[in-house]
Amino acid sequence: MADADRKDTQEQAEFRAYCRDxxxxxxxxxxxxxxxxxxxxxxxxxxxxxxxxxxxxxxxxGLVGCDYPVEAGGGGRNNCQTIANQEMQRAKTPxxxxxxGLGMAAPTVLFHAQEDTKNALLPRLFSGxxxxxxxxxxxxxxxxxxxxxxxxxxxxxxxxxxGHKVWTSLAHFANWMILLCRTDKADKYNGLSYFVVxxxxxxxxxxxxxxxxxLTGETGFNEVIxxxxxxxxxxxLDAVGAGWKVAMTTLSHERGAxxxxxxxxxxxxxxxxxxxxxxxxxxxxxxAKTSYRNGKTAADDPLLRDEIIKIMIRQEAFRQxxxxxxxxxxxxxxxxxxxxNKLIGTEFNQDLAxxxxxxxxxxxxxxxxxxxxxxxxxxxxxxxxxxxVTIAAGANEVQRNILGERVLGMPKSx
Amino acid sequence: xxEQPKNFGFGEDETMLRDSAKKFFSDHCxxxxxxxxxxxxxxxxxxxxxxxxxxxxxxxxxxxWTAACVPEAAGGIGMPLVAALALAEEAGRAAFxxxxxxxxNTTFVLRECNSAAANDVLAEIAGGKPMSLAITNxxxxxxxxxxxxxxxxxxxxxxxxFVQDARKAEGLVVSARSAAGxxxxxxxxxxAGVAIAADGIIDLTRDQAHISFTGVTAVxxxxxxxxxxxxxxxxPAIQAVIAADMVGAGEWLLQTTVEYANTRVQFDRPLGFxxxxxxxxxxxxxxIDRAKSLAYSAACAIDSDPERxxxxxxxxxxxxxxxxxxxMAVFASSRAVQFHGGIGFxxxxxxxxxxxxxxxxxxLFGDARYHRAILADMLIGQAA
Ligand SMILES: Cc1cc2nc3c(=O)[nH]c(=O)nc-3n(C[C@H](O)[C@H](O)[C@H](O)COP(=O)(O)OP(=O)(O)OC[C@H]3O[C@@H](n4cnc5c(N)ncnc54)[C@H](O)[C@@H]3O)c2cc1C
Numbered sequence: 001m002a003d004a005d006r007k008d009t010q011e012q013a014e015f016r017a018y019c020r021d022x023x024x025x026x027x028x029x030x031x032x033x034x035x036x037x038x039x040x041x042x043x044x045x046x047x048x049x050x051x052x053x054x055x056x057x058x059x060x061x062g063l064v065g066c067d068y069p070v071e072a073g074g075g076g077r078n079n080c081q082t083i084a085n086q087e088m089q090r091a092k093t094p095x096x097x098x099x100x101g102l103g104m105a106a107p108t109v110l111f112h113a114q115e116d117t118k119n120a121l122l123p124r125l126f127s128g129x130x131x132x133x134x135x136x137x138x139x140x141x142x143x144x145x146x147x148x149x150x151x152x153x154x155x156x157x158x159x160x161x162x163g164h165k166v167w168t169s170l171a172h173f174a175n176w177m178i179l180l181c182r183t184d185k186a187d188k189y190n191g192l193s194y195f196v197v198x199x200x201x202x203x204x205x206x207x208x209x210x211x212x213x214x215l216t217g218e219t220g221f222n223e224v225i226x227x228x229x230x231x232x233x234x235x236x237l238d239a240v241g242a243g244w245k246v247a248m249t250t251l252s253h254e255r256g257a258x259x260x261x262x263x264x265x266x267x268x269x270x271x272x273x274x275x276x277x278x279x280x281x282x283x284x285x286x287x288a289k290t291s292y293r294n295g296k297t298a299a300d301d302p303l304l305r306d307e308i309i310k311i312m313i314r315q316e317a318f319r320q321x322x323x324x325x326x327x328x329x330x331x332x333x334x335x336x337x338x339x340x341n342k343l344i345g346t347e348f349n350q351d352l353a354x355x356x357x358x359x360x361x362x363x364x365x366x367x368x369x370x371x372x373x374x375x376x377x378x379x380x381x382x383x384x385x386x387x388x389v390t391i392a393a394g395a396n397e398v399q400r401n402i403l404g405e406r407v408l409g410m411p412k413s414x
Numbered sequence: 415x416x417e418q419p420k421n422f423g424f425g426e427d428e429t430m431l432r433d434s435a436k437k438f439f440s441d442h443c444x445x446x447x448x449x450x451x452x453x454x455x456x457x458x459x460x461x462x463x464x465x466x467x468x469x470x471x472x473x474x475x476x477x478x479w480t481a482a483c484v485p486e487a488a489g490g491i492g493m494p495l496v497a498a499l500a501l502a503e504e505a506g507r508a509a510f511x512x513x514x515x516x517x518x519n520t521t522f523v524l525r526e527c528n529s530a531a532a533n534d535v536l537a538e539i540a541g542g543k544p545m546s547l548a549i550t551n552x553x554x555x556x557x558x559x560x561x562x563x564x565x566x567x568x569x570x571x572x573x574x575x576f577v578q579d580a581r582k583a584e585g586l587v588v589s590a591r592s593a594a595g596x597x598x599x600x601x602x603x604x605x606a607g608v609a610i611a612a613d614g615i616i617d618l619t620r621d622q623a624h625i626s627f628t629g630v631t632a633v634x635x636x637x638x639x640x641x642x643x644x645x646x647x648x649x650p651a652i653q654a655v656i657a658a659d660m661v662g663a664g665e666w667l668l669q670t671t672v673e674y675a676n677t678r679v680q681f682d683r684p685l686g687f688x689x690x691x692x693x694x695x696x697x698x699x700x701x702i703d704r705a706k707s708l709a710y711s712a713a714c715a716i717d718s719d720p721e722r723x724x725x726x727x728x729x730x731x732x733x734x735x736x737x738x739x740x741x742m743a744v745f746a747s748s749r750a751v752q753f754h755g756g757i758g759f760x761x762x763x764x765x766x767x768x769x770x771x772x773x774x775x776x777x778l779f780g781d782a783r784y785h786r787a788i789l790a791d792m793l794i795g796q797a798a
């Protein structure tokens with residue numbers, strides 16, 4: 001076996017040591033406020049601000065954007081973001097708040113924006129000083145994304161935008177938006193164009209952001225209305241009419257199947273709240289050992305034991321899938337595992353939280369506003385929030401279409 | 415934490431071996447040929463037969479398949495377990511009727527015996543002699559300490575049940591109990607006092623038997639008290655290699671059904687257009703991938719940890735692999751029959767060969783619930 005199969009490259013090994021060292025000394029302590037499970041659930045400005053400070057410190061240390069070119073604020077390294085991500089997970093850091101910026105906007109901007117725009121925008125995106133949002137979905141364009149009605153009209157050197165975006169996560173905090181819209185009504189796919197739009201500075205001047213309340217009771221996403229918003233042409237990505245192609249770059253990265261690895265941190269658990277860590281089966285086992293049914297603990301119930309083990313097998317398989325995805329000799333189709341990740345990850349979290357519901361029995365009726373709720377009611381919240389991600393980013397039914405069509409070669413369902 | 419190779423230890427040599435196996439099966443073992451070979455007689459009350467091609471066995475032993483995982487010290491090639499998994503996966507994809515898996519399993523047990531006698535038998539395996547394990551009692555227990563065979567003064571008496579590929583094997587490793595515990599014993603399949611009674615089984619690509627031993631003189635390969643330990647150490651490898659066979663068979667079922675769904679037209683569309691067909695087939699794929707990743711990770715854990723420092727983790731991965739593979743096997747075969755429609759329900763359609771192999775596989779060395787119950791005790795703790 002060649003050494004390369006087993007070990008980090010020299011660059012990776014040195015960088016790993018550097019990350020580990022830096023994290024030992026610079027990992028943030030406990031937050032002063034409740035941090036939600038993920039960035040899409042951010043609604044408290046104080047939580048955002050605390051996470052922004054963390055993202056900036058990680059960026060300044062070179063742990064964010066490692067594989068991006070230096071001119072664009074990146075580290076200019078080779079395959080090192082994976083290393084930084086692994087080390088940040090290992091150190092159990094907080095997550096990064098600019099999730100849409102890092103995961104979707106950054107690669108799209110890198111591959112499709114004009115040079116000056118790229119170099120102006122990416123450093124502040126990586127540092128988290130600018131928060132980004134994604135303006136794709138509309139009332140009539142959900143799964144059928146290409147059915148865009150928001151219209152950009154060329155007037156002189158600029159574009160004038162009118163339309164209505166929905167489900168726009170983080171728009172209530174965002175400075176920038178990646179925007180897909182129509183520039184030609186005659187052609188469904190080739191009539192689309194793609195822009196980056198400074199929305200925060202335009203609020204009240206052509207942009208209205210209205211929060212939408214989720215079924216959990218939290219805010220998190222919004223509707224965004226454009227009324228004659230003027231956008232400079234330098235903020236157009238790629239050619240007029242090439243919007244669909246650009247959107248594919250965004251979507252492939254959103255699904256974890258893109259060319260660049262998304263900077264991602266996480267793993268922190270909070271000591272200063274009674275909230276459970278709702279993404280781990282070991283927390284589920286703890287819950288089972290302290291929940292009761294028929295006089296015994298739920299951990300003694302043979303049917304629940306089987307459910308817990310089933311979900312643990314899925315977790316381990318997911319982990320081993322990620323490992324196998326990098327071994328070409330052991331995969332039949334290069335996209336077969338990457339395109340499964342969104343589907344498998346979101347259904348895992350949903351089913352995990354659903355088992356937690358079952359485990360709690362009568363106490364599963366209690367929510368965050370009840371002091372007797374097991375795990376602070378976080379499992380119930382996690383279960384409800386889990387539907388956000390089985391729907392968002394290409395609903396899982398659509399993901400199954402994609403896998404059936406692109407990987408198995410079955411006819412398009414449309 | 416022991417550092418495991420990122421590529422599961424599946425390097426160039428293993429890839430070459432696997433690719434040669436792919437070529438071998440595509441040259442010699444089409445489903446069409448297999449059907450003509452093993453499915454000649456659909457009669458439910460047919461005589462129990464043992465059909466296989468000894469010529470092909472000869473060829474694969476010359477290709478080094480049986481020697482692959484025999485240690486070099488015992489005359490083998492000493493490849494990692496992942497190599498055996500790759501061969502098992504290809505054999506499963508061809509539903510290959512042969513004692514390959516049984517011979518692998520025997521190899522894994524003998525590797526844990528650490529005796530000169532065991533090494534002698536391993537050398538014979540490396541030379542191409544097919545072998546099997548006679549280690550299961552009439553209740554079908556997979557526990558290493560359970561056996562209906564006893565040993566006294568060097569002679570075996572009793573019956574071993576559910577012996578795989580019994581009539582193809584030339585040698586048997588038998589677990590037997592004496593006052594001092596369970597030991598392992600080698601006997602030639604044609605030794606005096608060995609009576610092989612074939613079982614009537616569903617799987618057309620295998621044979622199975624119960625074997626009675628009456629005063630059979632045997633060679634001790636693991637002493638009383640050491641036999642069940644050797645079996646326990648070999649079980650994760652056995653579970654992983656069977657899971658790999660199931661992954662290969664599952665992939666055949668998937669690809670064959672996808673092909674059918676892409677060509678059969680109803681309501682003016684290929685069946686695969688309809689999501690009631692498409693989505694379950696995607697789910698089959700997800701299940702196969704899980705089983706495959708778990709099987710290779712279990713094998714790699716075994717290969718990477720000869721001192722068994724992280725044995726509990728290895729055992730866990732192997733139970734997970736077999737549990738997942740068993741559920742996958744049932745699901746992949748059920749969807750394959752269902753989505754072939756009426757033709758899928760016939761003897762003429764090749765799907766049933768794989769369906770039956772998977773149904774046999776899913777129980778072999780423990781079905782999904784069996785493994786999950788063990789995992790629950792390991793990971794949650796014993797139930798009150
Ligand atoms: C929490 C959350 C955050 C979001 N954040 C953003 C964001 O930041 N920016 C953004 O642009 N959008 C965002 N979205 C929107 C998201 O992308 C859409 O909700 C999603 O694409 C589905 O579109 P829809 O809601 O219109 O549902 P529909 O497309 O109407 O789908 C309804 C149901 O029908 C199914 N369905 C639709 N088409 C098919 C088909 N061809 N085959 C089978 N089943 C089908 C779907 O799977 C779904 O179950 C977010 C959504 C959520 C829930």
